[in-house]
Amino acid sequence: MRPPLLEARDLTLRFGGLVALDGVDLTLGHSEILCIIGPNGAGKSTLFNLISGIYRPQRGSVRLEGQDITWLPAHRIAAAGVVRTFQTSRLFNDLTLVDNVVIGMHSRTRTGVLTALLQPRAARRELNTAARRAGELIRSLSEDLYERRNTLAGALPQADRRRLEIARALASDPKMVMLDEPSSGMDDRDTDRLIADIRRIMAQRPGLSFVIIEHDMRLVGAIPERVMVLDYGRKIAEGCYADIRVMPRVQEAYLGQKAAHA
Amino acid sequence: MHGVDITAGPMARRQTGGVVQSVAIVAGLEIGGAALLRTFLLSDATWVVVGLLAVFGAAFAALQIRPRLEEHIAVAFREMRLFALLLGCGIVLIYPFLMQGSSYALHLLITAQLYAVLALALNFQLGSANIPNFATAASYGIGAYSSALLAIHFGISVWLTLPVAAVVATVFGFALGFPAMRTRDTYLALVTIAFGIVIHQLLNNFTWTGGPNGLAGIPAPSILGHSFNSPIILLGFRLPSQANFYYLAAALVALSIVCARLLHHSRVGLAWNALRSDELAARCQGINVVWYKMLAFGVDAFLAAFAGSIYAFYVSYIAPDNFTFLVSVTIMTMVIVGGMDNTFGVIAGAFLLILLPEKLRIFDDYRLLFVGVVVILFLLLRPQGLFPQRPRNYGDH
Amino acid sequence: MDMLLAQHLLNWLVQGSILALVALGFSLLFGVLNVIHFSHGDVSIVGPFVALAVMQYLLVEILPHTWASALILAAAVAIFATGCLGVALDWLVIRRFRTAPAMMALVATVALGAVIRELIRMLYPQGSNPQPFPELMSAQFEIEGLSVPISTLFMFAVSVLMVAGLYVIMHRTPLGMRIRAVAQDRDIARLMGIHPNRIFAATFFIASAVGAIGGIFYASSAGLVRFDFGIQLGLIGFSAAVIGGLGSMHGAIIGSLVLAGIDTLAQATLADGAAYRLVFAFLLVILVLVLRPSGLFGKPVFEKV
Numbered sequence: 001m002r003p004p005l006l007e008a009r010d011l012t013l014r015f016g017g018l019v020a021l022d023g024v025d026l027t028l029g030h031s032e033i034l035c036i037i038g039p040n041g042a043g044k045s046t047l048f049n050l051i052s053g054i055y056r057p058q059r060g061s062v063r064l065e066g067q068d069i070t071w072l073p074a075h076r077i078a079a080a081g082v083v084r085t086f087q088t089s090r091l092f093n094d095l096t097l098v099d100n101v102v103i104g105m106h107s108r109t110r111t112g113v114l115t116a117l118l119q120p121r122a123a124r125r126e127l128n129t130a131a132r133r134a135g136e137l138i139r140s141l142s143e144d145l146y147e148r149r150n151t152l153a154g155a156l157p158q159a160d161r162r163r164l165e166i167a168r169a170l171a172s173d174p175k176m177v178m179l180d181e182p183s184s185g186m187d188d189r190d191t192d193r194l195i196a197d198i199r200r201i202m203a204q205r206p207g208l209s210f211v212i213i214e215h216d217m218r219l220v221g222a223i224p225e226r227v228m229v230l231d232y233g234r235k236i237a238e239g240c241y242a243d244i245r246v247m248p249r250v251q252e253a254y255l256g257q258k259a260a261h262a
Numbered sequence: 263m264h265g266v267d268i269t270a271g272p273m274a275r276r277q278t279g280g281v282v283q284s285v286a287i288v289a290g291l292e293i294g295g296a297a298l299l300r301t302f303l304l305s306d307a308t309w310v311v312v313g314l315l316a317v318f319g320a321a322f323a324a325l326q327i328r329p330r331l332e333e334h335i336a337v338a339f340r341e342m343r344l345f346a347l348l349l350g351c352g353i354v355l356i357y358p359f360l361m362q363g364s365s366y367a368l369h370l371l372i373t374a375q376l377y378a379v380l381a382l383a384l385n386f387q388l389g390s391a392n393i394p395n396f397a398t399a400a401s402y403g404i405g406a407y408s409s410a411l412l413a414i415h416f417g418i419s420v421w422l423t424l425p426v427a428a429v430v431a432t433v434f435g436f437a438l439g440f441p442a443m444r445t446r447d448t449y450l451a452l453v454t455i456a457f458g459i460v461i462h463q464l465l466n467n468f469t470w471t472g473g474p475n476g477l478a479g480i481p482a483p484s485i486l487g488h489s490f491n492s493p494i495i496l497l498g499f500r501l502p503s504q505a506n507f508y509y510l511a512a513a514l515v516a517l518s519i520v521c522a523r524l525l526h527h528s529r530v531g532l533a534w535n536a537l538r539s540d541e542l543a544a545r546c547q548g549i550n551v552v553w554y555k556m557l558a559f560g561v562d563a564f565l566a567a568f569a570g571s572i573y574a575f576y577v578s579y580i581a582p583d584n585f586t587f588l589v590s591v592t593i594m595t596m597v598i599v600g601g602m603d604n605t606f607g608v609i610a611g612a613f614l615l616i617l618l619p620e621k622l623r624i625f626d627d628y629r630l631l632f633v634g635v636v637v638i639l640f641l642l643l644r645p646q647g648l649f650p651q652r653p654r655n656y657g658d659h
Numbered sequence: 660m661d662m663l664l665a666q667h668l669l670n671w672l673v674q675g676s677i678l679a680l681v682a683l684g685f686s687l688l689f690g691v692l693n694v695i696h697f698s699h700g701d702v703s704i705v706g707p708f709v710a711l712a713v714m715q716y717l718l719v720e721i722l723p724h725t726w727a728s729a730l731i732l733a734a735a736v737a738i739f740a741t742g743c744l745g746v747a748l749d750w751l752v753i754r755r756f757r758t759a760p761a762m763m764a765l766v767a768t769v770a771l772g773a774v775i776r777e778l779i780r781m782l783y784p785q786g787s788n789p790q791p792f793p794e795l796m797s798a799q800f801e802i803e804g805l806s807v808p809i810s811t812l813f814m815f816a817v818s819v820l821m822v823a824g825l826y827v828i829m830h831r832t833p834l835g836m837r838i839r840a841v842a843q844d845r846d847i848a849r850l851m852g853i854h855p856n857r858i859f860a861a862t863f864f865i866a867s868a869v870g871a872i873g874g875i876f877y878a879s880s881a882g883l884v885r886f887d888f889g890i891q892l893g894l895i896g897f898s899a900a901v902i903g904g905l906g907s908m909h910g911a912i913i914g915s916l917v918l919a920g921i922d923t924l925a926q927a928t929l930a931d932g933a934a935y936r937l938v939f940a941f942l943l944v945i946l947v948l949v950l951r952p953s954g955l956f957g958k959p960v961f962e963k964v
Contacts, residue, residue, distance in 0.1 A: 052546055078547060083548075092535065095535055098654075103535075111530065112529075117525070123528045123529070150653060152653065392760070394765060394766065396769075440949075441948060444949055453949075456898070456945050460937075460945075463937045467931070467938070628781075630777045634774035641770075645759070
């Protein structure tokens with residue numbers, strides 16, 4: 001049987017005395033969307049940081065298509081096809097939009113110092129091809145963004161920053177994308193566009209999976225097949241949104257405060 | 263700059279109004295700049311120097327007030343790239359003939375060019391990747407000492423010592439970059455400071471490096487029987503012997519510029535820029551941050567060693583005090599003042615910081631004070647430097 | 660042999676404690692401001708110069724023949740003035756880099772150090788030359804054949820007292836509480852009614868004043884002082900703070916003792932150890948940074964993502 005795309009087992013991390021994550025399991029199939037919800041400090045971003053290799057777990061393992069990636073350096077995990085966005089978007093602000101996306105293709109391009117110096121034509125060709133592809137990728141997300149492709153990323157408004165971060169993540173042709181609160185700082189119209197974007201990307205890229213940390217219940221209700229609820233570093237529920245939202249434990253931990261917005 | 267597409271080819275091209283204008287802009291700037299520099303080099307009067315500075319300041323202010331001007335210039339140079347290149351090379355080649363045989367002017371030019379190379383070398387780190395390296399002077403020294411020792415003790419041809427010295431320094435560079443695996447920012451800066459001091463102290467203490475007295479009697483190179491210590495006589499012109507080293511240094515500057523441009527406009531340059539901008543985000547894009555940092559150290563050391571070798575052969579006498587922490591700080595200043603990650607800016611910074619104190623002799627005593635104040639003011643008021651980094655241009659796509 | 664050993668031990672302790680006075684400043688400033696104040700060594704060396712100037716003025720103009728009281732008064736003035744200089748530098752330059760990238764603050768304070776050195780050189784009469792600096796006390800006494808200069812013991816005692824005093828200030832006084840609150844979280848401290856800028860000023864005053872004492876002791880034990888002594892004092896003091904772990908007070912002290920120990924050991928055991936002292940000290944710095952990037956006693960930093 002084909003192993004699941006991502007399989008995390010028993011992930012545990014403490015900061016000093018504080019338990020950030022306590023024995024969390026996570027399984028993600030191919031072409032699947034999983035949403036992670038939970039109150040602030042529940043360990044959602046910590047989970048992303050463990051999977052993407054920024055933090056190291058004290059216990060547990062992460063497997064990508066059966067391969068153990070728990071201890072791979074972050075850049076190798078990204079190259080293996082696991083990419084992410086950040087809660088407060090971390091674009092390369094002093095570079096252009098195209099540059100940002102071309103950097104996203106880093107693990108799919110080859111030029112090193114010697115090639116750059118000794119075979120400048122090949123290096124240039126590779127970079128120009130990457131830039132053209134980056135342009136197309138940006139265009140597929142937003143015509144407006146494409147018009148601004150040669151301006152600096154630092155000048156973009158919030159919603160466009162999120163969009164560009166998604167473009168940068170997709171640039172490496174990943175197997176899975178982790179989105180950390182993609183709708184934060186967006187109004188309803190932008191969130192609707194985001195939902196549409198994610199659906200379109202799913203349709204265009206068969207096999208691609210998403211893990212999304214989200215607060216906006218509209219998005220959580222609209223997109224994923226599966227929702228996982230974290231509270232105090234533990235998984236307290238998992239299932240489809242309709243089931244999850246009526247569970248007393250979940251309402252107590254999370255929806256109690258947030259149900260009003262849903 | 264905000265929101266305006268500043269690199270769109272066709273749009274900008276329409277604004278320039280044709281080839282003639284572009285040629286005029288390129289020729290005017292290159293010849294004008296060369297003429298101003300010549301006046302500056304050959305003049306002893308303080309008022310001339312101050313006047314030229316005023317011209318420079320005015321030109322710079324004009325660029326500030328009218329950013330469009332900068333765009334026109336950039337577009338003109340991009341369109342007339344070949345013409346600009348040929349004209350530039352021509353000017354560099356005939357420049358020594360315009361120096362009225364002044365060996366002092368040539369000496370200043372050589373020094374400025376060697377420092378331009380050092381600044382370009384450091385720019386790979388400080389400008390492209392935001393790695394503070396306070397040990398460029400150490401790489402410079404390692405290059406100089408390696409070449410000098412090989413030439414003095416083993417009689418190896420000067421031309422052969424150049425690549426050997428560069429390789430030696432590059433190995434040291436990678437070794438220095440190794441701690442980058444575990445340290446960053448301030449801590450990495452401290453590692454480089456410590457490394458620079460260790461190298462300086464060792465050069466000062468070893469007997470085989472001549473101790474504090476250094477190495478003397480480094481042989482001058484020669485090419486096809488023409489010693490670099492003898493004047494160049496060409497078509498009835500007689501150039502002082504410094505002209506030999508002027509051309510050598512110019513060739514090295516050209517090599518450095520080519521390296522800088524090729525690397526900047528490649529996957530490597532982008533990776534450096536990414537880790538300058540946000541190291542963590544860069545890691546998450548698949549960039550091996552440690553490797554790229556070490557690479558920056560290696561490239562820096564490689565170029566700095568070339569500059570060191572040529573310096574050693576030029577002055578034929580080197581001592582540890584040519585390669586101190588303060589030299590590293592000076593090189594850093596050139597990059598900051600000129601403009602991080604802007605090739606032209608970095609070279610301009612090197613020329614300004616070498617030539618200005620030389621010419622403003624009345625300020626001789628205040629030289630370091632001047633440098634210190636300038637750096638602080640720049641960091642406060644214009645942290646991007648005189649000529650800020652320009653966005654990459656991928657042509658029309 | 661034993662006597663030699665005792666001599667070395669004494670030398671080590673005194674050197675280490677002088678160094679600690681400077682290293683503590685680096686550590687304190689970093690802990691509170693999160694900024695490397697690289698010119699702290701040069702600020703510290705302003706202390707002995709002010710002391711010299713004041714003392715000469717006093718001896719000539721006001722209190723001739725009262726050497727001891729002139730020295731004490733001069734040292735007091737110098738310590739206070741250097742503290743004020745630290746506050747002024749913060750106000751003029753360093754505070755403007757508080758939100759800038761770490762590297763910019765570093766380069767700016769390196770440049771600031773050059774400015775301070777050059778100003779000393781230009782403002783002090785014949786500032787380019789080394790200036791003789793008096794011993795604090797000239798008497799010495801003997802214990803079992805070992806002659807101990809009183810000034811050495813005095814410097815050691817004062818250093819220990821200063822360190823103890825700093826501990827008390829930081830942990831037992833309202834000011835210390837506020838400083839630590841600002842170091843922990845500037846914004847929360849502000850919400851609690853603490854003015855961070857005043858705390859920064861206070862921190863600069865304390866660090867610079869303590870540094871000035873270190874500078875005066877440094878000059879006194881060397882017998883002279885030159886405008887550029889601050890480079891070496893700063894580099895070694897900063898290294899000590901980094902080895903111990905920036906932001907940790909006892910780390911700075913232990914780092915100072917380690918560096919002074921290496922120095923003493925090199926001079927005691929190697930024929931030309933004195934020539935290689937800096938090499939060993941800075942190789943150790945590199946080694947510690949590579950093996951324990953946050954220093955011996957620093958807390959590993961978790962990057963917030």
